[in-house]
Amino acid sequence: MPYYEYVCPDCETRFEIRRSMKEIDDPAICPQCQGTRATRQVSKVMAFSHGDGESVSALGGASACGGCSGGTCSSCGVSRN
Ligand SMILES: [Zn+2]
Known part of the structure; x- marks a missing residue:
């Protein structure tokens, strides 16, 4: 969770x-x-922790699932269980 x-x-x-x-x-x-x-x-810390502009834009772009603002929730696959 x-x-x-x-x-x-x-x-x-x-x-x-x-x-x-x-x-x-x-x-x-x-x-x-x-x-x-x-x-x-919005958990920007997680996104920026990569230190990579490309990965940040990738997370914030297509992967927003409606449950979060861009790739940081379980539905986005970060911590799927
Ligand atoms: Zn208070």
Whole structure:
């Protein structure tokens, strides 16, 4: 099950939640202030960790599956199980 990164707009806390794609749009509870307005962040760290512009564009291009913003979710095959 993949991790998703969220940022709380109230206290600016970043936190990760391990959840399925079905729950990806469910409210994420901020561990700091218990707020429910946290927004999911696109995991750019994973994409840029390759250090290769071509692979980044490849990930962000054709492979976006609708469940993520470009190749970082389980449906895109990164951590399929
Ligand atoms: Zn918060």
